[in-house]
Amino acid sequence: MARDQKDKPDLDAAYALETPDDNRQLYGKWAETYDQSFAQQMDYQLPAHVARVFAELGGVGPVLDVGAGTGLLAEALRPISDVKIDALDLSADMLAVAGRKGIYRDLIVGDLTKALPIEAGQYGGVVSSGTFTHGHVGPEVLDQLLTFASTGALFVLSVNAEHFEARGFEAKFKALGDKIDDFHIRTVSIYGAGTDEAHSKDKGHLAVFRRM
Template sequence: MNRKNEDRVQWVYSSKNNSELSERYDEWAKDYDKDLSEFFGWIAPNTASSYLAKYVNPDSTVLDAGAGTGLVGLALAERGFRNLTAMDLSEGMLQEAREKNVYKKLDQMILGDPLRYKTDSFDAVISVGVMTLGHAGPNSFNELLRITKPEGYIVFTIRTDVYLKNGFKEKQEEMESQKLWEVVDVSDEFHPLPIGEPEVLHQVWVYRVLN
């Protein structure tokens, strides 16, 4: 793999705060899709979208939380989903997503902060490649739960090591014990970046919101 592209990923992940993270994604936005496809073989958007489609009707309202350039939106559109909203912290990434013409609405917000959506706004939320180091932390689930309707679904990918070591396992189990959501599906471990980072393993989690 091109060393420049590997360094760019580490450069983004080493951002010290959300402002710096946004600026770095803005700079990467134009080349992001090409780099992720050519140098990393990024398959997580398609994998996660297939799981959401198992449980959610295509007519449903779906938030793509941390939408980036809209690769998840494209994968969902291919499965018949049309009521899609994109949310991301980077305006540059959202501009790339806008040009894909698969979202009805695009909003610049930060996952982990209070979101400007009303409670019970969406039938489902999907978040791919966002629950990870230097990005959204475990407490991001609080707002995703709030904006998802009862009996709606929250689908996300997470690195296996991050799940075990960075508070996600504890947070997810706490929310289960509080009867806030219930797990309905978990994928086997898979390689989301088989070309660029074949050692990295992800899983897709599917939760149903209870109240």
């Protein structure tokens, strides 16, 4: 796909991203309008699903929100769980929008595919919605995420259903069998009834587990 098409901020452009720089450029342009032009218009339900499952299973903080973007997951979690939340995202522009909402303890700009300056074992929960999908990071980052979590920490990570087997997430979770416990999958609709027809059947797998 031509760069000018990938630079246009919309869902198809996001799915076509190939590099961290592509991500920074697209989401930098999209940050200020993301909540309205994407989340509201597409009836984006994935952050709410992740938040609900984390709260239902008694998740505790502090929580690391991976690929936090503009803070949609934390906004959904705040009314149902009294936990401190830190935001991690590649895009400083998206985090700037999230920061204005006053829902995060800390904002961390960082690339998941590289070593991050996050203290090992400090998080009681790790959540993510919309990060493990087309054009974004793959299962190779799960090892580093586990190091950030304390023993027994609850993970609720959304993975695009089409992406789950094709990109190796299924195999990776099996390989992590001696490091995680209570692993199971919950399948949810990514978008609600208000989305467009092209994405009305899109599904996400919620990978739910605890760090051993």
